[in-house]
Amino acid sequence: xxxxxxxxxxxxxxxxxxxxxxxxxxxxxxxxxxxxxxxxxxxxxxxxxxxxxxxxxxxxxxxxxxxxxxxxxxxxxxxxxxxxxxxxxxxxxxxxxxxxxxxxxxxxxxxxxxxxxxxxxxxxxxxxxxxxxxxxxxxxxxxxxxxxxxxxxxxxxxxxxxxxxxxxxxxxxxxxxxxxxxxxxxxxxxxxxxxxxxxxxxxxxxxxxxxxxxxxxxxxxxxxxxxxxxxxxxxxxxxxxxxxxxxxxx
Numbered sequence: 001x002x003x004x005x006x007x008x009x010x011x012x013x014x015x016x017x018x019x020x021x022x023x024x025x026x027x028x029x030x031x032x033x034x035x036x037x038x039x040x041x042x043x044x045x046x047x048x049x050x051x052x053x054x055x056x057x058x059x060x061x062x063x064x065x066x067x068x069x070x071x072x073x074x075x076x077x078x079x080x081x082x083x084x085x086x087x088x089x090x091x092x093x094x095x096x097x098x099x100x101x102x103x104x105x106x107x108x109x110x111x112x113x114x115x116x117x118x119x120x121x122x123x124x125x126x127x128x129x130x131x132x133x134x135x136x137x138x139x140x141x142x143x144x145x146x147x148x149x150x151x152x153x154x155x156x157x158x159x160x161x162x163x164x165x166x167x168x169x170x171x172x173x174x175x176x177x178x179x180x181x182x183x184x185x186x187x188x189x190x191x192x193x194x195x196x197x198x199x200x201x202x203x204x205x206x207x208x209x210x211x212x213x214x215x216x217x218x219x220x221x222x223x224x225x226x227x228x229x230x231x232x233x234x235x236x237x238x239x240x241x242x243x244x245x246x247x248x249x250x
Contacts, residue, residue: 002030003229008078010034012061012118013088015042018135018180018224021217022085025225027053034077036061036070036088061088061114062106071121081125083228084132086115086157091139091150104149111153115160128172131228134161138181138243158239165237174236176227181243183215215244 009026013019014035023033027050035050036059037043043056057073059066074081089111094103119132126132137154139147158177165175220242226232227240 002028003225003231004083005030007031007082007228008034008080009083009085009228010036010074010081010122011085011087012036012059012114014056015039015046017087018183018217018220019085019087020046021221022087022224023050023054025218025221026083026228027051029225029229031083031228032078034074034081061118062110064113064117067114067117067121070118071125074122074125079125080127081122082127082130084119084122084126084130085135085224085228086118086133087135088114089135089153091147093146093150094148095146096148099149107149107153108156111150112156115157119160119164123168123171123173126171126173130173131232132164132168132173132175133224133227134164134175134177136161136177136179136239138179138241140179161239162237169236174232176232176235176237177239178220178224178227179239179241179243180220181215181241183217183220183242215242 004026007030009031011019011023011033014023015037019035023035026033033050033054034057035043035046035054036057037046038058038060040058043058047054047056055077057070059070059073061067092103092107115134134157136158139151140155140158144151161175161177168175223240223242227235
């Protein structure tokens with residue numbers, strides 16, 4: 001059964017990782033998909049790979065000018081959307097003593113400001129009965145060293161899930177969140193960690209996952225598709241963890 005037949009979805013940060021996997025799953029479930037990415041070449045190559053039911057827009061979730069012009073670009077493709085999945089984001093790490101303003105602003109601009117204002121700008125395009133899915137993270141539930149800024153930014157998105165749900169209920173727009181744990185993606189490509197540091201972090205995390213493996217992006221995508229579908233029609237302001245049982249208290 002195709003859960004999203006005749007639906008139109010916008011996915012920010014849809015050129016790789018969980019965003020791309022979600023675009024694939026949405027299309028397999030009958031939806032048409034609009035993805036965003038920061039670079040024309042990656043947007044074009046991803047749209048080509050996704051096929052006829054996908055279109056792309058170059059847009060940076062950390063730049064207000066791009067966010068404020070996104071709705072008009074979306075309307076050139078579709079006058080309304082049924083699903084908004086806010087996926088754009090990345091993480092950088094530093095001990096408290098080495099955090100500077102750029103480290104803070106870079107992540108809060110994309111994760112917090114990008115989420116808030118993208119949702120704000122897209123609300124007029126959302127159909128009644130539409131679905132917004134935010135991307136939180138397991139880091140909001142544990143005390144991970146060197147992740148103060150990233151964790152705080154994701155905690156803000158976690159809070160948005162509840163407040164947006166309260167505000168948008170009268171518009172009959174559902175708001176929920178997916179919280180990925182350790183997932184195999186290109187997540188570290190944009191981080192500030194060396195190869196050795198990435199290896200050490202992934203080894204340490206792996207030891208704490210009861211299922212003894214990292215998740216696949218497609219496994220997160222399946223949960224997002226569920227939240228975007230009518231099967232989740234009585235879910236609102238909820239956060240679903242896709243983390244292989246990763247401990248939430250550390």
